[in-house]
Amino acid sequence: MHAQPYVGRFAPTPSGHLHFGSLVAALASFLDARHQRGVWLVRVEDLDQPRVVSGATEHILRTLECYGLEWDGEIVYQSQRIERYESILASWLVEGKAYHCDCSRQQIAAYGGVYPGTCASRGLVAAGDRAIRVRVPAEPLGFVDRLQGPVSQSLQDEVGDIAVRRRDGVIAYQLAVVADDIAQGVTDVVRGADLLDSTPRQIWLYHLLGEALPAYLHVPLIMRPDGEKLSKRLGSAPLEPQRTAITLWRALAALRQAPPRSLHGAGVKELLAWAIANWRVEAIPATAHILEDSI
Template sequence: MPASGYIGRFAPTPSGFLHFGSLLAAVASYLDARHQGGTWLVRMEDLDTPRNLPGAAAHILHTLQTYGLHWDGEVLYQSERLDFYQHTIEQWLDSDLAYYCNCPRREIIAHDGVYPGTCRTRRLRFAPDHAVRIRVDDRPLSFVDRLQGQVSQSLESSCGDFIIRRRDGIVAYQLAVVMDDIAQGVTNIVRGADLLDSTPRQLWLYHLLQQPAPRYLHVPLIMRRDGEKLSKRLGSTPLEADQAAETLFRALRLLLPAVPDELRRALVDEQLAWAVEHWCPDSLPATRQILDPTTLQG
């Protein structure tokens, strides 16, 4: 562990190449770690193998390096850790903290997205097409986000017992991300505000695993004027290596106040060095979304 005690991470999904929206999340995470003299890890969230794009993981790593975002240690691939997740799932099934479920999606939709607990007492046995759900209760789960402030949610009323292994056998994001963050000693998580509402589910899993939760910083999503996430449509275009300095400068202008114009002509390492020194997440608006200034022209 670094002297600062700070361990952060960036965890892309290789279902596509790195685009501008995901670059913003990576840069924010990197700056927060380096500003505090901490370690910055990269983890590939590649569990959903049918959606993984061939070559995407390698392209993401190459792009991060091109943009000066050099990580510490080896890259962890979730697809190589299936036994690790499955061991905990089996323990929770044996202790009745989790149970098998064969409810169709339409039943959850009929209850406004909140699972009604249909299979809670059915004692279903294993079948290849059964999901696994974790039991929740009505206690409020709260945390103070470093930017967004107090967040509180009751899982029983907001989502109900949630899935930790899907019907197709794929381990759910909520479980894998928590187990890997614990295993890697992650202390601080910086990510997009679209994941803010899923954080209480992760807090519940930290509680069951008897581990402390990290500190969270959810940065606003950059939206187009038409209300679409920047990661969609034009924003999903793969980043180009020969435009790294220009694109990084644009990202820094969105994440930091008063970025000097002369930094536009600097190399990516020089831009990042300036940004690490001047990183101040408190200067970001405490909202979930902000408009991309480039879409406000005209």
């Protein structure tokens, strides 16, 4: 049981329409929250405005409603919270926890993508094309995922100091997601396993902000037969509103929730009611991905 009331969330990026892989992640988050009589929030992660597709936010929200995934409270838009992120960055810069960096991606690629700390002691001042990086600890950071088990990472050796604002001025995902989860009182993060490697970075930012960590549950990604994950970038097919009950059944099957045969042909409302009552995290495969054609 939770010491505090459960607060979960689904945080889509409006870079395209909702596809089957996104639905599986949203459904897992929704069922975990509702099974524990918790709150389920929706947050739109629209910071990277050049990637935002016109009409995608409305389509995502309408699709969630079609599938009976009804959220609590007002929707939060990251693009309206930039002042909060900038305030955190200003504090970290003053405290020496962060610094400005003018290294290009090409320069960092020469070090295998691990930032070598080039600008850590250069004392660069703010400028239009400079990123902001947070200093990371030497010791490894770990956590126990509710499905995937223990995860540990040495940020210094595997990532380097974390970019929390990009060179183009866009606030980095790692900072925004942590700041928003704290602000919204999120106790449980349920999302795709592609974000498993990001979690130690986020744990470090929680530490810098002096806040308690949420519980984490990373569900397998749905992969295409060619080994690529279903994604908006690859133009994965948007969900069809007229096939909601069939698609919901497939999403439950992907999460290995196994509705009874008596529910074949049932509507969305009935399927969800069963799934909420019978939600079993331990039934989900503890793998990074599931092939779409195996569902």
